[in-house]
Amino acid sequence: MVSDPVCNMQVSEQEAEYSSQYQGRTFYFCSNHCKKHFEKNPERYLVPERGFETDRKVAIVGTGNVGTTFAYALMMSGLANNIPLIGRSPEKVKAHVMDLNHGMMYVPPAGIYQGDYSDCQDADLVVVTAGEPQKRGETRIDLAEKNIEIFRRMIPEIARYNPRNLLIVSNPVDILTYAALKFSEMPMNRVIGSGTVLDTARFRYLLSSHCEVAPRNVNAYILGEHGDSEVPIWSNVRIGGVPMRDYCPTCDKECPTGHLDAIFSQVKNAAYEIIKGKGSTSFAIGLALVDIAATILRNENNVLTVSTLVDAFYGIRDTCLSIPVLVNRNGVAKTVNITLEDSEIKQLRSSAEYLKGVTQELGIE
Secondary structure, eight states: OEEOTTTOOEEOTTTOSEEEEETTEEEEESSHHHHHHHHHOGGGGOOOOTTOSSOOBEEEEOOSHHHHHHHHHHHHHTOOSEEEEEOSOHHHHHHHHHHHHTTGGGSSOOEEEEOOGGGGTTOSEEEEOOSOOOOTTOOTGGGHHHHHHHHHHHHHHHHTTOOSOEEEOSSSHHHHHHHHHHHHOOOGGGEEEOTTHHHHHHHHHHHHHHHTSOGGGEEOOEEBOSSTTOEEOGGGOEETTEEHHHHGGGOOOOOOTTHHHHHHHHHHHHHHHHHHHHSSOOHHHHHHHHHHHHHHHTTOOEEEOOEEEEEEETTEEEEEEEOOEEEETTEEEEEOOOOOOHHHHHHHHHHHHHHHHHHHHTTOO
16 A cells, blocks of 8 residues: 555555656556646655654745745755745746755765645745835835735735744735735734844844844844834844843943944845845845744744734734744743833833834724
8 A cells, every 4th residue: 555645645556547757766646637737746745754753844935036046045944845835827836846956965865846826735834925025215114005905815815724833034024924924814923024033143143243143142132013113122222142231341342432333234224225135135034034943943932023913012012013022842931131221211112113003004903
């Protein structure tokens, strides 16, 4: 007896009425229906099991620059062995699938294939990068009206297949995370946005470069909106475990007045500068998404600044924005209640009020 690769029913090799040849192998089916589905897209049903105790499935919805860069980085990481790509242009998705699979001999085994919304079923994580891209000179909030309408149609289609976790990357990510939570009707812990994970990585990199230490020796957060109202949490910056206010006096560098403001300005305006230069951001966000995926797939209990529905964090309620939270295979496990200074609390509340106003204006309460 062997398993039908489409429905997993057991069939007899000797008695099976339906079979098909692919890549030198013979596959047997319980029905002509399964045979037709297999022959239409064989790679969708051929997921290598070697090296995995269980199937790790990450579905990617959206095959633009961010979605495909993430697919490439995810394939290189070996984290997932089942990676359906879902996009609105079948020809483009097929081309990306071919291109990725042609490099399979250089990476851990994985099944990368052209999928549809039904492939979100049983996914450990669905990553949504679909939507209109941010154009040169356009703020993330300018995107809101266009992408909300896309999400009204798309998110319920994903949610009907009940994936374990939903990660929103499309911008404006905080608004769209809130919209996805409402449109999907999934539990709040299972719907998160990439939030300020990338902003926090930029912040740590720029601080490390300025202080001449490795980025991994810098602990710092950007909280609030992934956008113009984001907040640098200077009071919690640590260099090698030492508070920055204590580290700076021991440093031999003579820093000019306003250097900290200049660092944050680079963080906040990085996306605009990159978009101006090359049209879109892709590499760093692709790696950031792999880090989030690893946290979920490996149940790491990692503290990340993802966008999540906030309730009673420094008086902020019913708004999706980035705060430090513990993330594992079930999504958000708990809030990490860090101590903020009064000025930081004020800025964070202001960021929340701005986002709240946008969601109300767009009618996604």
